[in-house]
Amino acid sequence: MILKLLTSNTTLGEKNSMLEMVKEAERELLNYPQRSLGYRLKRRMKIIMGNKQEPLDKINWPNGLLAKSLVDYYMQNKNSEEAAIITKCLKKYYDRWIKGGCKIYYLDDIYSGMALIDLHQITGEDKYKKAAETMAQYIFHHEMDAEGSLPYRPEQENKYIFADGIGMVCPFLCKYGSIYGDMNAINLAIVQIQNFIERGMDAKTGLPYHGYQLESGMKYGIIGWGRAVGWLMIGMAESLAYLDESMPGYDMIKQSYRRIVDKVEAYQLENGLYSWQLVAKEGPVDTSATAMILYAIARTLETKVLIGIHKSRMQRGREALKGMIKEGKLYDALAECQGFSMYPQIYGAYPWSLGPALSLFAMEDEGEKNGK
Numbered sequence: 001m002i003l004k005l006l007t008s009n010t011t012l013g014e015k016n017s018m019l020e021m022v023k024e025a026e027r028e029l030l031n032y033p034q035r036s037l038g039y040r041l042k043r044r045m046k047i048i049m050g051n052k053q054e055p056l057d058k059i060n061w062p063n064g065l066l067a068k069s070l071v072d073y074y075m076q077n078k079n080s081e082e083a084a085i086i087t088k089c090l091k092k093y094y095d096r097w098i099k100g101g102c103k104i105y106y107l108d109d110i111y112s113g114m115a116l117i118d119l120h121q122i123t124g125e126d127k128y129k130k131a132a133e134t135m136a137q138y139i140f141h142h143e144m145d146a147e148g149s150l151p152y153r154p155e156q157e158n159k160y161i162f163a164d165g166i167g168m169v170c171p172f173l174c175k176y177g178s179i180y181g182d183m184n185a186i187n188l189a190i191v192q193i194q195n196f197i198e199r200g201m202d203a204k205t206g207l208p209y210h211g212y213q214l215e216s217g218m219k220y221g222i223i224g225w226g227r228a229v230g231w232l233m234i235g236m237a238e239s240l241a242y243l244d245e246s247m248p249g250y251d252m253i254k255q256s257y258r259r260i261v262d263k264v265e266a267y268q269l270e271n272g273l274y275s276w277q278l279v280a281k282e283g284p285v286d287t288s289a290t291a292m293i294l295y296a297i298a299r300t301l302e303t304k305v306l307i308g309i310h311k312s313r314m315q316r317g318r319e320a321l322k323g324m325i326k327e328g329k330l331y332d333a334l335a336e337c338q339g340f341s342m343y344p345q346i347y348g349a350y351p352w353s354l355g356p357a358l359s360l361f362a363m364e365d366e367g368e369k370n371g372k
Contacts, residue, residue, distance in 0.1 A: 017325050021358045022073055022082055024328030026089045028351050029066040055105045059097050061168055064111030065355030067093060071115040072362040074122070090119050098127060102134045107142065107152055107165055110135055113172040114238075117179060129180070136176050136185055139169060145214045148191045152211070160220065160340070162211040166196050167231030167292075171238030178242040189239055190249040196232065197256045206263035207278060208232050210340050221340040224278035226289025227352070229264060233257070233296035234356075241303045254305055261306060264293060265313055272317035276334045276343065284347060287324060288333035291356035294318055298363050318364075321357055330357045 067090060074086045094116055097103075104110070113135040120128035143154040145161065150169060152162040170189040177185035200212045202223045210221020210228045221228065236257040243250050267278040269285065274293055276286035297314045300306040324330060326349075333353030335346040 014322065017322070017328075018073070018358075018361060019082065020328035021325065021330075021354065021361070022070065022086070022328075025066045025070055025351075025354055025358055026086070028354065029063055029070065029089060029093050032063055032066070032351055033060075055103075058100075059104065059109045059112045060106075061108040061111045061164075062351035062355070063093070064109070064114065064168070065359075066351050067112055067115035069355040069358035069362070071118045072359040075118075076362050087119075087122060090115060091123070094119060094128060094131065098131050102131055104135065104138045107139075107150055108168045110139060110172050111168040114175060117172075117175055121179070132176060132180075135172065136182065139173065139188065140184070147195050147214055148188070149195045149214065150192060158213065159215065160211050160213055161196065161200065163196065163200060163208050163228040163232045164211075165231075166192055166235035167233075167238075168235075170235040171242075174239040174242035186243065186247070190243075190247070190253070193236060193239060193253050193256075194249060197253075205279065206259060208260075222277055222343075224267070225337075225343065226274055226276050226278060226286045227292060227334065227337065229260075229274075229278060230289050230292025230296065230356070233260065233264070234292055234299075236260075237296040237299040237303075237305070240305050241299065257300065257305065261297060261300075261310065265310070268313060268317065272313070272320035274317075276345075284334075284345070285332055286334040286347075287321060287330050288350065288353040288356065290317055291321060291330065291353055291360055294321070295356045295360040295363075298360055302363065318360055322361070325357075328354075330354050 070086045070090060074083050077083055113132055116128055116132050116135070120126075120132065139150070142150050144150055145159050149161045150165055151159045152165050153160070170192050173185040173189035177183060177189070196208070199214065200208050200219060202209060202219070205223055207224035208228055209219040209223055210225050212219045236253055240250070240254060240257065243253070245251075264278065267281065268274060269281060273285040273287070274290045275281055275283045276289060277283060294314050294317045297306065297310055298318075301308070301311055301314065321330065324332060329349035330353040331349045332347050333350045335344045335348065335350070337343055
């Protein structure tokens with residue numbers, strides 16, 4: 001009787017924690033990034049003086065992670081009160097962008113397309129499909145290197161290919177291609193992944209560099225930066241979920257992914273987390289990298305790309321992350337990267353820790369929730 005009561009209280013506590021995360025994700029989705037009045041005034045003055053400024057991009061990758069996490073929670077709780085609130089929040093987020101002309105500034109804006117496709121499926125409203133088509137066309141007309149890979153920031157004219165781009169673009173392309181019957185999108189995603197596996201990996205450790213450049217043959221950034229690993233794994237895991245096993249390239253991606261998982265798990269800390277740089281086991285942990293890596297593993301356990309032997313490691317890490325949630329936020333996440341080898345050692349709570357963690361927790365099956 002006591003054991004049953006404890007289990008019930010634990011489950012209730014976890015549910016409340018999840019709801020706090022959902023509410024925080026909704027709040028951040030509609031407000032990130034928050035800019036002070038002083039920032040906006042300074043920016044306006046610089047524009048008046050003729051100085052080029054970064055666009056105020058509201059469809060960015062951090063919001064894409066948040067939107068995806070809300071959809072993931074929705075899919076597991078369709079009949080709940082929260083489901084209707086999530087739908088309303090997502091519609092507000094995307095309607096704001098659509099009303100503004102569906103402007104896309106960067107390749108990493110595309111990750112918001114994942115939840116956008118789901119919103120079309122949920123509501124049946126054609127405007128969301130048209131918005132997803134705008135994203136697909138942006139990618140199709142994007143600059144490419146000689147092998148067909150998409151440079152992360154073509155305006156910088158360096159043709160750098162980032163691991164981040166695999167995670168931010170390929171899942172959308174595969175999901176879009178699968179749902180709307182566009183093989184060009186799927187084939188383009190496969191090319192991105194194959195090229196990065198061929199050009200961007202470290203032969204000794206089996207971990208990715210942050211990126212590479214085709215023309216020089218150089219690999220850039222540190223080996224095994226946590227979020228680069230997370231983005232690459234998410235890109236491969238989500239893409240595999242939408243690829244047919246008979247497609248050319250499927251088996252290569254699947255086997256490459258399995259090898260990467262084996263290499264990555266060797267660096268998991270005893271507490272279940274991963275450090276900001278996987279090989280730096282005595283360095284700070286990064287909850288954003290941990291959540292991304294564990295989500296990718298959970299996703300591929302769900303799709304049977306991975307077998308059950310990986311489940312206990314994923315569960316151990318997931319439980320460690322659950323214990324680090326405070327008022328709906330996940331702290332100890334590394335700040336935003338500024339470029340190759342520019343990883344500020346500042347840690348806090350960011351959308352890129354909250355989003356993947358909520359997606360990970362939302363995937364927890366009923367058997368696990370009930371302690372079976």
